[in-house]
Amino acid sequence: MFDYIWLVPVFPAIGVLINGLLGRRIEAVSKHLIHWIACGMIALSFTVTCVIFYQLLQLPGDQRFYQVTCLDWIQSGVLQTYIAYQIDPLSMMMAMFVIGIGFLIHIYSIGYMWEDEGRYYRFFVYLNLFMFSMINLILANNYLLMFLGWEGVGLCSYLLIGFWFDDEANAIAGKKAFITNRVGDFAFLIGMFLLFTGLGEHGVWSLQFSEVFTHVHYLSQSQATMICLLFFIGCTAKSAQIPLYVWLPDAMAGPTPVSALIHAATMVTSGVYMISRSNVLFSMSPFAMGVVATVGALTAIFAASIGLVQNDIKKVLAYSTVSQLGYMFLGLGVGAFAAGMFHVLTHAFFKALLFLGSGAVIHSMHHAYHKVHCHDDPQDMRNMGGLKAKTPITFWTFLIATLAISGIPGFSGFFSKDEILWQAWSSPQGSWILWLIGAVAAGMTAFYMFRLVFMTFFNECRAGEACEHIHESPPSMTGPLCVLAFLAAVGGYLGVPHALGGSNLFHQFLEPVMGLGDGKLLHDATQAASHGVEHAAQAAGHLMHAAAGHVAEAAGHAAEGAEHGGESMFMEYLLMVVSVALACFGILIAYIFYIRKREIPAALAEKYSFIHRLLLNKWYVDELYDLVIISPLRGFAYFLWRGVDVGVVDYIVNGVARVVGWGSSVVRYIQSGYVQSYAVSVVFGTVVLLAYYFLKAL
Amino acid sequence: MELVFILICGGLAAIASLLVIFARSTLHSALWMVVSFFMVAVIYVLLHAQFLAMLQIIVYAGAIMMFILYAIMMLNLRREQDEKVPVRNSKIFGLVALVVLFMELVMVALQHGVEAIHGPITDQLVQAHGRVAVLSNFLFSDYLLPFEVASILLTAGVVGAVVLAKRTK
Amino acid sequence: MIDNQSVYLAISIILFVIGAAGAICRRNAIVVFMCIEIMLAGVSIAFVTFSRANQSLDGIFMVLFVMAVAAAEAAVGLAIFVLMYRKHGSIDLDKFNLMKW
Numbered sequence: 001m002f003d004y005i006w007l008v009p010v011f012p013a014i015g016v017l018i019n020g021l022l023g024r025r026i027e028a029v030s031k032h033l034i035h036w037i038a039c040g041m042i043a044l045s046f047t048v049t050c051v052i053f054y055q056l057l058q059l060p061g062d063q064r065f066y067q068v069t070c071l072d073w074i075q076s077g078v079l080q081t082y083i084a085y086q087i088d089p090l091s092m093m094m095a096m097f098v099i100g101i102g103f104l105i106h107i108y109s110i111g112y113m114w115e116d117e118g119r120y121y122r123f124f125v126y127l128n129l130f131m132f133s134m135i136n137l138i139l140a141n142n143y144l145l146m147f148l149g150w151e152g153v154g155l156c157s158y159l160l161i162g163f164w165f166d167d168e169a170n171a172i173a174g175k176k177a178f179i180t181n182r183v184g185d186f187a188f189l190i191g192m193f194l195l196f197t198g199l200g201e202h203g204v205w206s207l208q209f210s211e212v213f214t215h216v217h218y219l220s221q222s223q224a225t226m227i228c229l230l231f232f233i234g235c236t237a238k239s240a241q242i243p244l245y246v247w248l249p250d251a252m253a254g255p256t257p258v259s260a261l262i263h264a265a266t267m268v269t270s271g272v273y274m275i276s277r278s279n280v281l282f283s284m285s286p287f288a289m290g291v292v293a294t295v296g297a298l299t300a301i302f303a304a305s306i307g308l309v310q311n312d313i314k315k316v317l318a319y320s321t322v323s324q325l326g327y328m329f330l331g332l333g334v335g336a337f338a339a340g341m342f343h344v345l346t347h348a349f350f351k352a353l354l355f356l357g358s359g360a361v362i363h364s365m366h367h368a369y370h371k372v373h374c375h376d377d378p379q380d381m382r383n384m385g386g387l388k389a390k391t392p393i394t395f396w397t398f399l400i401a402t403l404a405i406s407g408i409p410g411f412s413g414f415f416s417k418d419e420i421l422w423q424a425w426s427s428p429q430g431s432w433i434l435w436l437i438g439a440v441a442a443g444m445t446a447f448y449m450f451r452l453v454f455m456t457f458f459n460e461c462r463a464g465e466a467c468e469h470i471h472e473s474p475p476s477m478t479g480p481l482c483v484l485a486f487l488a489a490v491g492g493y494l495g496v497p498h499a500l501g502g503s504n505l506f507h508q509f510l511e512p513v514m515g516l517g518d519g520k521l522l523h524d525a526t527q528a529a530s531h532g533v534e535h536a537a538q539a540a541g542h543l544m545h546a547a548a549g550h551v552a553e554a555a556g557h558a559a560e561g562a563e564h565g566g567e568s569m570f571m572e573y574l575l576m577v578v579s580v581a582l583a584c585f586g587i588l589i590a591y592i593f594y595i596r597k598r599e600i601p602a603a604l605a606e607k608y609s610f611i612h613r614l615l616l617n618k619w620y621v622d623e624l625y626d627l628v629i630i631s632p633l634r635g636f637a638y639f640l641w642r643g644v645d646v647g648v649v650d651y652i653v654n655g656v657a658r659v660v661g662w663g664s665s666v667v668r669y670i671q672s673g674y675v676q677s678y679a680v681s682v683v684f685g686t687v688v689l690l691a692y693y694f695l696k697a698l
Numbered sequence: 699m700e701l702v703f704i705l706i707c708g709g710l711a712a713i714a715s716l717l718v719i720f721a722r723s724t725l726h727s728a729l730w731m732v733v734s735f736f737m738v739a740v741i742y743v744l745l746h747a748q749f750l751a752m753l754q755i756i757v758y759a760g761a762i763m764m765f766i767l768y769a770i771m772m773l774n775l776r777r778e779q780d781e782k783v784p785v786r787n788s789k790i791f792g793l794v795a796l797v798v799l800f801m802e803l804v805m806v807a808l809q810h811g812v813e814a815i816h817g818p819i820t821d822q823l824v825q826a827h828g829r830v831a832v833l834s835n836f837l838f839s840d841y842l843l844p845f846e847v848a849s850i851l852l853t854a855g856v857v858g859a860v861v862l863a864k865r866t867k
Numbered sequence: 868m869i870d871n872q873s874v875y876l877a878i879s880i881i882l883f884v885i886g887a888a889g890a891i892c893r894r895n896a897i898v899v900f901m902c903i904e905i906m907l908a909g910v911s912i913a914f915v916t917f918s919r920a921n922q923s924l925d926g927i928f929m930v931l932f933v934m935a936v937a938a939a940e941a942a943v944g945l946a947i948f949v950l951m952y953r954k955h956g957s958i959d960l961d962k963f964n965l966m967k968w
Contacts, residue, residue, distance in 0.1 A: 673967025855939030
């Protein structure tokens with residue numbers, strides 16, 4: 001069955017072709033056929049993935065690796081690239097949840113997009129195209145094919161953000177996303193070139209993962225750092241990290257299913273996936289890892305701070321996504337690749353759920369407003385409130401997701417987030433500062449998420465006469481909500497840490513992939529130990545193992561009796577309690593602010609108006625970029641247009657035309673039309689030719 | 699002796715040619731052209747190309763001359779209309795260019811005098827087989843293709859002339 | 868002492884240039900046509916001269932084909948003149964500038 005992995009990307013491609021080429025006609029016949037085709041293809045794809053995943057699980061851990069070469073792609077000298085897919089725990093884990101959630105969101109889109117006349121088919125074409133690209137990104141066994149998917153998802157993101165392009169703001173948001181992503185893509189590409197030539201110097205002309213990672217030791221330290229940093233810049237654009245995160249909040253202009261699928265659950269995590277995939281490479285460069293961790297932590301707290309005061313329900317979720325992505329990079333940066341991926345998984349569940357829930361809310365609000373012909377913003381939380389009774393399913397599922405993201409014990413977000421925080425504290429690349437930033441950001445997350453819940457679902461309805469018309473969304477929308485709610489609640493039990501008596505299945509599963517970077521990390525660990533870290537070298541080594549995903553082993557060693565193990569266990573408990581306490585504190589404040597004493601936020605905003613305005617305006621980052629980058633670029637472009645293009649290029653072109661015109665007006669007298677004049681020309685030509693030969697003979 | 703003949707014939711040919719140009723009447727021009735072509739035929743004979751000389755007389759002085767005379771008759775052209783048309787600059791320029799061309803050609807003739815290459819057609823050969831026999835041997839072997847092409851050309855010319863001159867109703 | 872061949876070539880050149888001058892200057896199309904024939908005759912003399920000097924028949928054949936072309940040219944050219952006269956009532960070349968478009 002492994003050899004049929006190509007079916008997974010091919011099914012969505014078929015959907016794209018059918019709906020893309022015939023969609024207009026199909027839609028004229030039956031709208032149902034459109035979504036049957038689109039969802040059916042993803043369902044088929046998902047089925048194949050499930051079978052392959054099951055078969056992968058049947059294999060022993062160290063044999064879970066398989067490559068399938070489907071087609072020749074670019075065969076040019078030393079560059080031999082294939083359309084080839086790789087089956088290993090990491091790619092299959094990713095494929096499972098991406099296609100699974102993708103399928104749910106396809107179904108959800110049926111309800112959400114149903115009333116979009118004439119563009120229904122296009123939406124599903126784009127979604128299928130996105131799935132195709134994303135699957136290529138995930139399953140690729142070389143960087144180039146990954147890059148193809150990487151670009152493909154960027155394109156789909158652009159198309160879907162600007163899906164309602166009749167509103168210019170949406171089109172601009174799409175452009176912003178696309179252009180920002182180009183910056184990152186460019187860096188990724190350069191990194192790839194460097195990697196290719198860097199290894200090529202040593203005779204390894206390949207971009208295939210397995211080849212690259214077995215020969216990665218050929219790279220010098222500085223080369224590895226350079227490549228990693230360039231890759232990471234690619235990630236900052238795709239996964240919305242400082243400084244290239246600005247496009248993601250604006251990307252919420254797209255339809256909500258898109259926000260859920262692309263800008264929360266799957267595409268934006270591809271940066272995390274890419275770094276996890278390249279963990280061997282990144283392990284070579286502690287500096288790059290430090291950069292990743294720092295940027296991740298800063299993004300986490302920075303975006304969370306903006307999320308505190310936003311009023312647009314989707315904007316809050318957008319900043320929350322940026323913040324959570326920051327967590328993932330924090331995890332990656334401290335060497336906890338598996339923990340980062342674990343958070344990707346749980347985040348995909350609860351954030352997709354949050355977005356779909358918010359979509360359901362917006363859908364309801366929109367309908368209610370539509371009924372009473374009111375043109376208020378259906379996304380503004382200040383217009384909501386009291387939806388708990390009117391949309392119960394949405395409320396309960398939303399609440400589960402909120403609990404999960406806030407890190408309340410028992411829900412999925414708790415396990416993954418705490419693992420990252422623990423690694424941020426304990427791993428040699430980590431430090432207490434990183435942990436502190438993460439923990440505070442966690443508290444803020446809890447606050448703004450519950451602020452969202454309280455403002456939306458509790459208290460009285462503030463939508464005026466539209467309130468009576470608010471009701472629950474159709475089953476095609478609530479169905480996926482329930483499935484995702486289940487996953488968001490229990491998804492975390494895949495990776496219960498040893499400290500809580502679990503066996504951390506998730507880490508064991510990913511171990512074959514993440515373990516590759518081990519040797520290098522071990523090296524770093526001994527270094528760290530010699531620098532006077534309190535742990536004994538042995539214990540530190542074990543902790544290093546943990547950092548690379550060897551929690552099982554490490555815990556085993558710890559259990560063997562080193563008191564360090566016990567000590568670290570105690571620390572782990574302590575940190576867990578602290579972060580949970582911070583989260584509860586955040587919830588409590590949200591409760592006081594938005595249920596109990598609702599005058600406080602306004603009073604605070606007035607009192608600290610400077611900070612409030614700063615946060616409300618997103619730290620003025622957009623304005624700063626506008627000032628520093630966009631305006632100069634615009635000016636430069638204007639100069640190129642007016643100065644260079646019109647002044648020089650056009651001038652030359654027009655000048656050439658004018659010279660030719662003038663010359664022709666002179667030469668035209670030769671063409672008199674009289675035969676004898678032409679005879680004279682012939683004679684003259686003969687004279688010149690003969691003269692030429694004479695002169696030559698001289 | 700030969701040189702005298704050459705000079706006389708050449709001079710006559712040149713004079714006749716000039717008279718072709720300067721004759722007022724088209725008919726006179728045509729007659730002077732016949733004279734000129736006769737002189738050219740004599741020069742061919744002097745150059746031991748008797749066959750060509752005969753052809754020259756038959757084709758030019760006979761056939762083409764007839765064409766021209768017919769044309770003059772049909773067009774009823776006795777003399778050029780003496781409208782005073784200003785001479786175009788290009789003609790003057792052309793004459794100047796011709797003078798230069800003349801000098802250049804003379805220089806060519808003087809600088810690169812003909813050096814005898816001893817080809818296969820010696821006088822002995824010609825005397826042994828006869829001039830026309832040698833000629834036709836070559837014409838119908840080595841030059842067969844151009845010969846046939848020339849025949850097609852002539853046919854095309856005849857057809858073209860008929861088509862063009864036919865009075866369309 | 869001028870050798871004979873140079874004299875032949877001189878005659879050839881003179882005939883050619885005279886013909887060319889007539890072809891350029893005369894306005895009557897038929898006279899122009901005759902002048903062109905004179906030019907051809909001049910060139911033919913040069914061909915025959917070289918043919919004789921090189922003991923080869925190539926020049927003679929060239930003249931033969933020149934004659935064939937001249938005959939065809941005469942047929943077509945004169946037909947064109949007749950046509951021109953029929954259309955415009957004149958064969959004055961200065962009155963035709965049809966090649967200017």
